[in-house]
Amino acid sequence: MEKIKIGLAAYGMSGQVFHAPFISINPHFELYKIVERSKELSKERYPEATIVRNFEELVEDPDIEVIVINTPDSTHYDYARMALEADKNVIVEKPFTSTTEQGEELISLAAEKGLMLSVYQNRRWDADYQTVREIISEGLLGRLVEYESTFARYRNFIKPNTWKETGKSGGGLTYNLGSHLIDQTVQLFGMPEAIFADIATLRTNGVVDDYFMIHFLRPKFAPEVKVTLKASYLMREAEPRFTLHGTLGSYVKYGVDKQEAALLRGEMPNQPRWGEESEQEWGLIHTEINGTEIHRKYPSIAGNYGGFYQNIYEYLREGKPLLTGAKNILDVIRIIEAAYQSQREGKIIELK
Known part of the structure; x- marks a missing residue:
């Protein structure tokens, strides 16, 4: 079957680390064209891909x-x-x-044209998150009453002269990180009935928010669970990733999924034991199973961001369900908007 030709809209950190490696190792894809406005960094690792200078050249091909939009x-x-x-079928970072409103317009347009519109929520394939899913689905903690998800940096x-710090783009x-934590939580528990959030800028001379704490109130599939999501750029000593x-x-699980760090070191995801954690890195479970108290490390499921792109292939060529369709992920944006409203107004925001 003919390979799926992909155009990558940028070759910055996102393109180099999160997209190009997984596209290039999947035999069903061809990394066909890459936008680099002035440099030619991709030529060293992906010489078969054509470098173009603007996004329009992808659209017109x-x-x-x-097309992967990672701008x-x-x-x-x-x-x-x-x-x-x-x-064109589209993957949006x-x-x-x-x-x-923007999301609704794009979803309607994609449906009208019969095209794929996917969002790159790769952290559904984090080792720690997949392990948490397993623990919850198997009821290993009994009836879940509290869930905390924290991303510490x-x-x-x-950092000067970057759009992520100026807020201009x-x-x-x-x-940024909220999109991941919220998406994971909605996958586990469904949409909350309401949101209460504290969002702040804590760093000296900061412009964009660099701290948040978001509470899900009465999530659809588990309304009794107390859900807290947190992230900060001023956490030198990390809190647990999951509690x-x-x-x-x-x-309780400390540490973050290993894939991003490995990719930043230049490692490719087709190496043996990709995404696996050592026993030392596993989380700790303290529970009761069949009347016996258990207090030990719980094996982590291996992470694999390549699962995102494998599902894209299976959807486009085999007609299997799209796991990251934009229609469902739009709820992430609804929750973020509600979180900002909660911060501005200092109150709980009900979600319609």
């Missing part, structure tokens, strides 16, 4: 079947619309769009 947040809506209007400086921690408490026990 009749051979490209899928600054504020461009997602315009570029996705251009690509869909040119009859998170956050999907800046507003719910320490970046006590403002998007940015801010809530749209779960139930009527029978608890699970």
